[in-house]
Amino acid sequence: MRITNLKLQNYRNINDLDYQPGPGLNIITGQNGQGKTNLLESIFVLAAGYSFRAGNYQNLLAYDKNSFSVKIDYSWQERQFTSQLDYKSGKAKFFINNKNASHRSEDTLKVVLFTPDDLYIVKGTPAKRRSFVDFVLCQISPDYRYDLDNYSKTLKKRNLLLKQEQTNSRTFGIINQIFIENAVSVIIKRINFINLLAEIVNNIYKEIDTMSAEIKIKYAVSFPIDSAKISLDILYQALEQSINNNRKQEKLRRTSLSGPHIDDINIYHNDKLARFFSSQGQQRTIALSMKLAEMYTFKKIKGFYPIFLLDEVLSELDNEKQRKLLEQLEKEDFQSFLTSVYIKPLTGNTVIIENGCLRRD
Amino acid sequence: MRITNLKLQNYRNINDLDYQPGPGLNIITGQNGQGKTNLLESIFVLAAGYSFRAGNYQNLLAYDKNSFSVKIDYSWQERQFTSQLDYKSGKAKFFINNKNASHRSEDTLKVVLFTPDDLYIVKGTPAKRRSFVDFVLCQISPDYRYDLDNYSKTLKKRNLLLKQEQTNSRTFGIINQIFIENAVSVIIKRINFINLLAEIVNNIYKEIDTMSAEIKIKYAVSFPIDSAKISLDILYQALEQSINNNRKQEKLRRTSLSGPHIDDINIYHNDKLARFFSSQGQQRTIALSMKLAEMYTFKKIKGFYPIFLLDEVLSELDNEKQRKLLEQLEKEDFQSFLTSVYIKPLTGNTVIIENGCLRRD
Structure with missing residues (x-):
């Protein structure tokens, strides 16, 4: 699976965002509290139907708004999909290619998520x-x-x-x-x-x-x-x-x-x-390896790769491990999204998020 | 309180270590798994009588050894103390100034600890x-x-x-x-x-x-x-x-x-x-502020500062917050020990730990 376009409206601190990620490793960087994890979370929410942080959709609303929307275009086995989650006045609607759908559907976007808590x-x-x-x-x-x-x-x-x-x-x-x-x-x-x-x-x-x-x-x-x-x-x-x-x-x-x-x-x-x-850095590296193994196992059994979402995975890793991990993700056949507070060492397709807005350096 | 000398023997991956920290901020840096947290932990163990990681003293033994020792010289209210924890063949002995003592004693080294889990x-x-x-x-x-x-x-x-x-x-x-x-x-x-x-x-x-x-x-x-x-x-x-x-x-x-x-x-x-x-970085900054507040409250009520131990506190903080925190710790009246996998931005009194051995750059 590969995301070609992501559109967010009134999602947490992100008012309006259009994002065209690359096919391989995509890095989202920025200072604390600018919206890195919000962006990653929105992809997870569209795929899973719930957030790994907030209890319910209500918490995902931008301040003073009563509706939000997440819309993702993705390709899978040479077909194109558009999936959309609309939340308005307490009610959520979920569509795939403009038809009402369930998050358990075969065609739903599939993701594997790594968060700091996976340590x-x-x-x-x-x-x-x-x-x-x-x-x-x-x-x-x-x-x-x-x-x-x-x-x-x-x-x-x-x-x-x-x-x-x-x-x-x-x-x-x-x-x-x-x-x-x-x-x-x-x-x-x-x-x-x-x-x-x-x-x-x-x-x-x-x-x-x-x-x-x-x-x-x-x-x-x-x-x-x-x-x-x-x-x-x-x-x-x-x-x-x-x-x-x-x-x-x-x-x-x-x-x-x-x-x-x-x-x-x-x-x-x-x-x-x-x-x-093991040290905290070693434990995090093991947890990360287990999540990567989850990606490979998924591919082995299902025949295709899901999207890999990595939230603040570089924390506590030494420079050498950070470099090796980024190299590894760059050469993989799947698409990945990685958030990091550190601008360097950054390779791949990098965007900077600031107060909910994207820019490329 | 202020630590003037730390001596470790057969403690986890540290065979033999002598360390004379400075009065203010002390930074311990190094790659993952080299012994940063072990050093910090040994100070905590001497103060508290237990580890914040391993369940019992047995787990603190260096590989293939049956005894370890932690010895710390510290000054407090213009008096000098030497405190020692000896563990041998399953038995622990704790001394202050060469006399058997309890970790609950007034004279015992006092610490406030910040670990990644305090998030x-x-x-x-x-x-x-x-x-x-x-x-x-x-x-x-x-x-x-x-x-x-x-x-x-x-x-x-x-x-x-x-x-x-x-x-x-x-x-x-x-x-x-x-x-x-x-x-x-x-x-x-x-x-x-x-x-x-x-x-x-x-x-x-x-x-x-x-x-x-x-x-x-x-x-x-x-x-x-x-x-x-x-x-x-x-x-x-x-x-x-x-x-x-x-x-x-x-x-x-x-x-x-x-x-x-x-x-x-x-x-x-x-x-x-x-x-x-709040974002993970903001949450960590709040947790850290609460621990710093613990230091001030301790001082207000007890009349003196304990030692401040900070394990991997810089993780997920953006550059600006890292700099501000280090500046803050440098100008405080208490002694602090901070571990970090990042060599930069480092100020203060820095040592590098590699395979359980200290060196200054």
């Missing part, structure tokens, strides 16, 4: 890492979305029965079996995905960080497995065993103590856990 | 803002620590009774009254502190951001108050009223629905909520 995929809690994996897998695999939905529903039922102290009921026995089946379906897909991702991430990291560090990513199951090999059967038996062993604990704490809702993804930098032992 | 004081959940206020207030006011402890204990008891559906018991009536008394003691101290802080923060922000924005900080009570004036009596009546009105809701949800554990601190940038409407 917490590496640095944050296990929940952050699970959401990253779930988000990517749901995007590329409807099967996974189905399995995950089933698992979440069964987990809820199982926890309710534990709360109601009905673990001796016949219902609990049945729910328990379904729970294990759903759990292993989710886990096996996550493991396969992580194995695929791990190799790509390690290769990307080496491109950006020339200190020749090894990044390893491993899925960490929340229950013991007595086998080096992993299969559906082995997972099933191990989870069943773990649930039997934890019976007392689960009764006491009234909640499910093993399963994919507790699993983690361990990220190692030279064989040490990155969330404890 | 979330502005951007994050209400819990982050409450912890910031509680942390600072507990440091400067033993009375507040006492009130907050009492409130936490009473809240726990009250919630337990709500869970056990004992809201009609005599005990609940008594606990309820104590709960309200403890709550208003906490709230009134927080409000007074926020009013003091708000003015300082606004002044500092204007020094760093020359766009002449107004920063307002207001304590947001979690229950309605029918009065422009705030006093202990007014708060007491308002909270009592709110609890009466919420009786059904609290029974249903079995938890306390109003009180300082739910209050928030609203931060406004030009009359708009900063957590929704």
Whole structure:
């Protein structure tokens, strides 16, 4: 996919903006609070139907206005699309080629977003890492979305029965079996995905960080497995065993103590856990590599690249890493948009944003 | 307080380091993963007795070593102190002037720390803002620590009774009254502190951001108050009223629905909520201003300045704000340590760290 034109009206601090980006790397630079992230956000909002910052569309309105509009022309597989989001007096309308459309439509603009908060995929809690994996897998695999939905529903039922102290009921026995089946379906897909991702991430990291560090990513199951090999059967038996062993604990704490809702993804930098032992700059580089890997995985499975949006990704990276990253983005086959407060070192197609207005230097 | 010498052995990636910082602003620069934050962290660990990153001392050991040591010479009110933390084979010993000491001692090195995560004081959940206020207030006011402890204990008891559906018991009536008394003691101290802080923060922000924005900080009570004036009596009546009105809701949800554990601190940038409407760079500048205000408040109440530690604070700030901040720190009467991946624009007393070793350029 490639954006050829972006038109914004009354969007946050941007009153009226027309932007024709280039096919490769596009850099949006400017001082703090001038509208860099607003511009990036508007592309995300058109693609996803929600903002990664403000809670609702109302917050995206320019001061004193009651309507805003985002209009993007893009090409995809040799076809042209125009997509538009109009928000007026509390109501939103979304069009593709002048027809009412849904953000879930096949033809909707697709993006992968990197924000400063994505650092917490590496640095944050296990929940952050699970959401990253779930988000990517749901995007590329409807099967996974189905399995995950089933698992979440069964987990809820199982926890309710534990709360109601009905673990001796016949219902609990049945729910328990379904729970294990759903759990292993989710886990096996996550493991396969992580194995695929791990190799790509390690290769990307080496491109950006020339200190020749090894990044390893491993899925960490929340229950013991007595086998080096992993299969559906082995997972099933191990989870069943773990649930039997934890019976007392689960009764006491009234909640499910093993399963994919507790699993983690361990990220190692030279064989040490990155969330404890890597510097902030290294953690950001790993998070970025994981997002780039998301781009490649998307392409591998869907056959085309989405748009890559990178918000303030250069922060805390040393000069060498900044240069390597920009070089890498310049030679990629996808279109990317990168915001940065630093004017230098800038290459590629650069625009400056000042008080919501664009200019080229 | 002023650090005159820092000596590290086997601390993370630093094998052996001797550092004589200057009295004012000290800048530690270097590429990612060279040890900038490790150096800063070692000062914090000596002062606080724990790390703001790794869970325990074990993680601070250099690779393949079983002991580390942090030794700091500092002057305070014309007296000289030497403080040392020795960790060996799982045991930690802490000395001030060669005598066993506690990190809570009066003579212990005092620091105020700014990390990249402090952005979330502005951007994050209400819990982050409450912890910031509680942390600072507990440091400067033993009375507040006492009130907050009492409130936490009473809240726990009250919630337990709500869970056990004992809201009609005599005990609940008594606990309820104590709960309200403890709550208003906490709230009134927080409000007074926020009013003091708000003015300082606004002044500092204007020094760093020359766009002449107004920063307002207001304590947001979690229950309605029918009065422009705030006093202990007014708060007491308002909270009592709110609890009466919420009786059904609290029974249903079995938890306390109003009180300082739910209050928030609203931060406004030009009359708009900063957590929704400010850019990442503006949010970081506000968070930084709040930390600087913490320094001034500490001085006002305790009569002396702690050491100011700033980890990667320049990230996402535009050139003008970086310059203003460094200028500000240079002319302050306290000693500060600032890490940065950017070699320029650097002023003051700068050292470069490379693979755990210091050099001056």
